[in-house]
Amino acid sequence: MSAESPSTMRALPAAGRRTKPGSQTALRARNQQRIQDALLAAGPQTQAELSRATGLSSATVSNIVRHMSDSGLVKTEPTTSSGRRALSVRLNDTGAVAAGIDIGRRHVRVVLATLGYRIIGEDSISLPAGHSADEGMDAAAELFDSVLAAADVGRDRVLGAGVGIPGPIDRRSGTVVRGAILPEWVGINMREDLAVRLRVPVHIDNDANLGALAQVTWGPHGGCENLIFVKVATGIGAGLVINGSLFYGHVGITGEIGHATISDQGLICRCGNRGCLETVASTATMIDLLSRAAAEPVTTTDIIRQAAAGDPATLRVVDDAGMAVGRAVAGIANALNPEVIVVGGSLTELGDAFLNPIERGLLRHAVPLIGETTTVTMSSLGDRAEALGAAALVLAMADAVL
Amino acid sequence: MSAESPSTMRALPAAGRRTKPGSQTALRARNQQRIQDALLAAGPQTQAELSRATGLSSATVSNIVRHMSDSGLVKTEPTTSSGRRALSVRLNDTGAVAAGIDIGRRHVRVVLATLGYRIIGEDSISLPAGHSADEGMDAAAELFDSVLAAADVGRDRVLGAGVGIPGPIDRRSGTVVRGAILPEWVGINMREDLAVRLRVPVHIDNDANLGALAQVTWGPHGGCENLIFVKVATGIGAGLVINGSLFYGHVGITGEIGHATISDQGLICRCGNRGCLETVASTATMIDLLSRAAAEPVTTTDIIRQAAAGDPATLRVVDDAGMAVGRAVAGIANALNPEVIVVGGSLTELGDAFLNPIERGLLRHAVPLIGETTTVTMSSLGDRAEALGAAALVLAMADAVL
Numbered sequence A, B: 001m002s003a004e005s006p007s008t009m010r011a012l013p014a015a016g017r018r019t020k021p022g023s024q025t026a027l028r029a030r031n032q033q034r035i036q037d038a039l040l041a042a043g044p045q046t047q048a049e050l051s052r053a054t055g056l057s058s059a060t061v062s063n064i065v066r067h068m069s070d071s072g073l074v075k076t077e078p079t080t081s082s083g084r085r086a087l088s089v090r091l092n093d094t095g096a097v098a099a100g101i102d103i104g105r106r107h108v109r110v111v112l113a114t115l116g117y118r119i120i121g122e123d124s125i126s127l128p129a130g131h132s133a134d135e136g137m138d139a140a141a142e143l144f145d146s147v148l149a150a151a152d153v154g155r156d157r158v159l160g161a162g163v164g165i166p167g168p169i170d171r172r173s174g175t176v177v178r179g180a181i182l183p184e185w186v187g188i189n190m191r192e193d194l195a196v197r198l199r200v201p202v203h204i205d206n207d208a209n210l211g212a213l214a215q216v217t218w219g220p221h222g223g224c225e226n227l228i229f230v231k232v233a234t235g236i237g238a239g240l241v242i243n244g245s246l247f248y249g250h251v252g253i254t255g256e257i258g259h260a261t262i263s264d265q266g267l268i269c270r271c272g273n274r275g276c277l278e279t280v281a282s283t284a285t286m287i288d289l290l291s292r293a294a295a296e297p298v299t300t301t302d303i304i305r306q307a308a309a310g311d312p313a314t315l316r317v318v319d320d321a322g323m324a325v326g327r328a329v330a331g332i333a334n335a336l337n338p339e340v341i342v343v344g345g346s347l348t349e350l351g352d353a354f355l356n357p358i359e360r361g362l363l364r365h366a367v368p369l370i371g372e373t374t375t376v377t378m379s380s381l382g383d384r385a386e387a388l389g390a391a392a393l394v395l396a397m398a399d400a401v402l
Helices: A024-042 A047-054 A058-070 A133-150 A190-198 A207-217 A277-281 A283-291 A300-308 A312-336 A352-365 A368-373 A382-399 B024-042 B047-054 B058-070 B133-150 B190-198 B207-217 B277-281 B283-292 B300-308 B312-336 B352-365 B368-373 B382-401
Strands: A074-081 A084-091 A097-103 A107-114 A119-126 A158-165 A202-206 A227-232 A236-242 A340-345 A375-378 B074-081 B084-091 B097-103 B107-114 B119-126 B158-165 B202-206 B227-232 B236-242 B340-345 B375-378
Touching (some): A047 A084, A058 A084, A097 A207, A097 A382, A158 A382, A207 A227, A236 A312, A277 A283, A283 A312, A312 A368, B024 B058, B158 B207, B158 B382, B312 B340, B312 B352
Parallel strands (some): A097 A158, B227 B340
Antiparallel strands (some): A097 A107, A107 A119
16 A cells, blocks of 8 residues: 555544543553563563562552453463462463554554564555644554554554654654654654553664664565665665664664765755755655656656656656765665665665666775675565564564563 | 884795695694684583594594693693593683784784783884785794794794784685785785794784774773774775674675765776775875975875974875865764774874864764764874784684683
8 A cells, every 4th residue: 555645544633632641541551561571571471570570569460461361462371480389471472463653754654463473454544744743643643543453453462563753863862863854853752752642662763774674574685684775765864784683873873874975065955964865866856856847846656657658857867866876875885795785765666767876876886896795676565664674673572582 | 113114124034934734743733723713612621522523533632732731721620521520621811822913015013912911022024015915924924923932922822813904805715805905915815824824823804993893902992882993094994893893794895985985086096986085085195195296205204294393285185185084984974873983094193183174074974963972083002903903803702712
């Protein structure tokens, strides 16, 4: 389902209407989350150990574990601890699910996956341009509810939700930082705000990071140790899988190839520098260039259609953008020498018309042996990559303890 | 001791004269290396386990272990294995030493370090320009012998030698690849050729990688998880410490910022591309620029002296080079978001005259939050960084099993 398709457009819910932080239900949900978190962090445990780990009374732990067991989220089995009979609790790999949520500039997508990496629910809706962070988060919460209902999955079976957003996140504070495609969102602590709305544990990440994780989790590059996912859309960013894991660097802002300087005296970029890759190769720039010569503004869909029809101006713009992306990709390949570079974003349907100039740019600007040994390919996950990666973020945590 | 000082120049030894691969001594040395390698790989073991791990007879293992114990390389202690008396063998952290060897374009440096990270021997000699790989490796072997003799350390106490060379190494084959500062060395398998000459296990690495390892091992950045060491000399390269370890990527060629494109229509680089950082900011380029206006060719030493004296042309060349280095460093910082960037190589004595434009270039071209949160500093290890890092390569392996 296309994220831009009007048929999936829905009304936005009223801001914050599902936030009842003081209720009994909310209290139980928070306590259940503490138990889930403890099981995710340290694997199977007895109820007594869960009580110590969470600070909850043994009666509360016992109640919640019974509830979680009834809903299939955990399995329990008798054991002995210090010579006494006890109940060991572990996450249930058939009952528990992970949610992946992708919040874009114009869309929200939600997927639900079992711990066996099976997708059991999925939907997407469009968002109006320039929506506020509150509107975006409320829309995500409403879609999450409807996907849960359609899949007949109770919220208490959800281990957590990975959420991707198109902007850099300062991992020290969990806030969106300047340079995001959504300037209205800068400074907002999405982790906290979304946890209140979704009422499940939330793990925020940058969309390009999640695209990279999706490639090694759901895509054809499973087992690839060093992979770079380059997302070309309204903005341009990269996610880095290094030694098999997502790499976050010092404060969490990695793979910012959209701000590689391509042209010293180029246009001013929203980051404050000039001549950045985004000023010459983002879809926003392509749309701007092509709209000047068109009767009315073109869209990304028009670019894909016109390129397929062989329109010379469109092909030239796509080719120039691809060469610039390839040049920036060469810079990051020279630094990191990855096995594979996967190109994703809203232009993957262009196929070779976009991939070929990227490869030419890479070969032109990379150290020869690096250019020769790096595979460049289009993402086969389409516009699902980020949401699938968001679910994979939670699944990877579950994998570590199951 | 300066690597360029004529007072340390020595005659080169005759090529290959210490190679007697068929002798009894060589056989014993190879067998001892197999036992050392087994101890390095899997930690303390019984003699029976060493016999299984190496394929050597128990009599041979017993003989060699006695010899290694006498020379202080290992310690033995009685233990039981499967109910029988046995002898457990472990590396001796006071007797064993690691060697670090830095082979440059014009010098060789050797250091010896105990497993307690104490330097017990060090020397360097100059090499003639354009020396062959055989001459360089023979000189390294002769200096290694003389440093061992001066420190009164028998070769059988040497766990291994790390060796740094100024060029990229294809880790799949252990050969030097195109793009090396030493074109005569391209295609040579230094790991094998040096092991024959040095008669200890050899671990080859790129000099910039070793400079990075030195910073987190011997420098003031111990414990730093993400550090980039940028070496500016005749060539320019970077070594990457990622998540606390050196990062090698797919085939071993990482941190190639010397070949970041700075000027689209710039000079042709030895890598085959044009306008690479090396064509605008290496010491070779600075020397070329300044020599055109001078009565006779200038040297790196002249640049440092003239900059200190405030010569305007020299300061301009240094400033322009620093800005270009800063721009390339911004590219890699945007990708990797490191805590610290350390600048090393032959220009560290320039101090702020070189560091300031690098910082300006970084701030100009990096995403603002990355520029603001990245520390840039000059290496305090001088021209010893690479040799110290080479020793650290062996020490890190020993640390893992002691």
